[in-house]
Structures are given as C-alpha cells and as structure tokens.
Amino acid sequence: MQGKNSKQITQDSDGRVQLKPIFGIRPGVYLAVLYSLIILLIIFFTLFYPGIKEPGGTLVFTSEPQGAALRINDIYAGSSPCSVFIPDGQHVLEIVLPGFTPQRTEILIKGRIFASSLFPTKYPLDIRLHTENPEETLAMSAAEFAQWTFGGEPTSIWQIPLSLSEGVYRIGPYLASTNVNGILAAALRFAVTQASLRDLLRAKFLASGGGNPPSPLALISSAAQIISFLDENPNSPAWLAETLSNENPYSAIVRESAWYEKQEDARKRLIESEELAPQRSQVVSGNLPADTIRLGGLLFTGLSGGALVLGKPYPYKVEVDSFLISTVIVPDSVFQDFLDAAPQWREIDGVSWHAAKAFCKWLESKLPDSFAGWEIRLPKEAEWEYAAKSAQQWQGGLPPGNLVFQPAGGWEWCEDYYSPLPFFPAPDAAINAVASPERVIRGSRAGSTDIETRAFLPPEFCSPLVSFRPAIARKKTD
DSSP: OOOTTTTTEEEOTTSOEEEOOBTTBOHHHHHHHHHHHHHHHHHIIIIIHHHHHSOEEEEEEEEESSOOEEEETTEEEEESSEEEEEESEEEEEEEEOTTSOOEEEEEEEOOOOTTTTTSOOEEEEEEEOOOSOHHHHHHHHHHHHHHHHTTOSOBTTBOOOOHHHHHHHHTGGGGGGSOHHHHHHHHHTTOOSHHHHHHHHHHHHHHHTTTSOOOHHHHHHHHHHHHHHHHTOTTHHHHHHHHHOTTSHHHHHHHTSHHHHHHHHHHHHHHHOSTTSOOSOOSOOTTSSOSEEEETTEEEEEEOOEEEEEOTTSOEEEEEOOEEEESSOOOHHHHHHHHHHOGGGTTSSSOOHHHHHHHHHHHHTTOOGGGTTEEEEOOOHHHHHHHHHHHHHHTTTSOTTOOOOOOOSSEEEEEEEOOSOTTSOOOHHHHHHHOOSOEEEEEOOTTTOOTTOEEEEOTTOOOTTEEOOOEEEEOOOO
C-alpha cells in the first residue's frame, strides 16, 4: 500500500530512496535553501537576537580593597570582584564599603547587536577606595566581629564572616597610623568560639604583614607577641582550653602543659586573695565632696574605693576609684518625676539601659556646685560589685540609717559594655570603639543569683525585672 507522501518520495530497484521535486523545484535546490534558512536562524539567534533583545555591555568591576558593594541606579548589583551586565544607556554607579569614602560616577553603555552574547562589550571599572579614619574603620569591623560571637559556634550549614581579619586587610595601607594592637586586644575580649579565635589569629598575622600575608620573620614575631601577651594573664590557659573545646585535640595539649599548671596556681591564688577585697573602713574619703548626699529623692553614700577581684572563674584585679552610689534602686515615685520632666520616655514599658542613662543625665542637672567635675551615670560593673561586697562586710557594723547598698532582689543595669572575657586588658579608647551589642546587668537575688553573677541584655530591652541605681563619679579627663 502506498502512503500519501508517495508522490514526493520514491524507491528505486536497488532500495535507495529518492525525493521528488516540489512545485517543480529539484530536491537539491529546496534542501539547500532549507538548510541555509536553518543556518541563518541559528546565526541570527546566536549572534544578533541577544543584542536586539537586550542591548548593553558587561561591567567588569574590581576594587581595592575587595568586597566593595556596587549599586547601579541605587540598586545593589554585586560586590567586587564581579561582572555585571548593564543595559545600554546612561547609568549612575555608586561604590560603597563601610568605613570608606563612597564614590559615584556615571557611565554610558552602548549596545552592540553583533555577537553581544559571545563577545560582549566589556567596560572595566577599577576603583581605589580611601578612608579618612582608618582606626574607626577597623573598629567597625571589630564591632561586627563582636556581634557575631554572640551567635555561638558556627556549623557546616551556618557560617560567619571573617569580619575582623577582613577589616585588617582592608586598612592594610593605613595600619601604621592605627592602634591595631589595641583594637585586636579589645576584640579578644569576645573570642569565645573557635571560629572567632581563627578570625582573630588571622587578623593578627595579616596585621604583621601590613594587611597582606606575612613573611616568615613577621609570622614568628607575631607568634612571639601572642605568646607573651597570653603568658601575662593567668586566665589564658583555662580560657584557651575551654574555647578549643574537649573535641579539639589541642585542648588536651593545653590542659596537660606545664604552662596550664603554672597559671592555674596563679589563678587560684588570685581568687583566694584577701588583701584585694574591699576593706572594712569608713566610707568617708578626702576625694569625695561629701560622705552622703540626698538628691532627687535618692540617698547616695560615698565609698573610698580600693582594689577588687572580679570575674570568677576567670579572676582579674580592678582598681576602683572613689564614688557615691544610691543605696536603693530608683523607686517608681522618683522615676515618675523624671517622666514628668521628660515625657518622651513615658511610652516605654519598663526601663531600658537608654532610659536609665537619660534619668542619670536628668538627675545630674541637680548636682550642687560642690560636685563640679563629677557626673551621674550608671555604676560600672566593678563599682556595683564593690558596693555590694562592702555592704556585706559592713553588715551590722554601721550605725542605723547609714546604709551603703541595699540589694534590689533582681537585675540592675550597669554602665559597661558587656564582653564575655573582660579579664583581657585593652585600652579604654579601643574598648569604647569596639563597643558591644549588649550591656552588663548584675543581680543579687538569693537562690538564683548572687553579687558575683553577671549577665547581659541589649540596651533597648525593657523588663519589669530589670531596674537600676545611679552612681556619682568623677568625670574622666583625656
């Protein structure tokens, strides 16, 4: 039986298939035309259609330092180094990197039709960024490092950026003009995970190389500085072993070392030290303008200051200057007076760290002239514990009514930024520059907390369980 296409296709005697003419056109001709059309379509859709549909070019973006964000017409397009397709026309480019001066420029992209997908027109953009304050820029990276450490140890599915070491790399050309070691020391106070420890070590080694991988001699010098710094603190071996965790073989090496044993003895002696405890003495001091003062409905009592051991199980010595502290937390009636004078704080439920600071500023305006050079603020963590321990030692030894410190039975805001490892020393300026996303709270509730318990909360957090008491202290001079 013959099919319906038998008029176009025939079969000769030896089995070969032959095509018949169509509309009088021989097969060789119309097949050549068909193949040509197919080839032309392929050429068109490969070489011409992309340029017609999306005319534009490819921006090849690089920057020094790397990692700068590229915005095209105020829309994020990528971070250096990267290649980005841009439609033809005039565009505004903005290059942004935290801590560095942003740069803006305009670019004209000309569309090309032929072979635009295979051989796109490339527009190189190489930007050199500059910072006006390299130390502040490095502190921003250290502050980000501090924030990430509160997230805990990363896992295989959750990683954290190398914020600190990237910050050192970025300001490499400016390192000579920055207190990089001070910033790194302040960052060390947040190194509580193995990931943060790796980032910190990488930052230290990059710093020794001016932001670049160090030479062997610079590497040895940095290692010696690290060992010397850690050896000065008796808490270093215990902290290092704890941070490495029991699963890490190096933790056992640290715990079994002679260095650990030697520093452990020094640490225990510091904890048991009695001469550094608050002394049983009168609260009167020549450095105080008054022994006691009643201000804004609060009674402040003076403490002469001294030395204190903080931070069990990581003890460290702190010198406390003379100060006065409210004997009680701020009662509702007194806080209401503040709200009457500053009604913008009424909408807040509870007392945040910021609200407590605003109260202290309000109360400071009521200080008499004899307190010139003094300020009212929240007590520092060491001052809070010093007052609490003093009250414990003096209990029953002071005349009635001469109350030094009455526990609140809850948590209280302190002035300090919270760091998990406050025993590591760092310059005050660096500590303030790095800061912390959390503030210290101290507790004195029997059964759950004692006067040595420390915790932290974000400064904007409000809770009826968190109160505060102000302190009067001499202003710091630069």
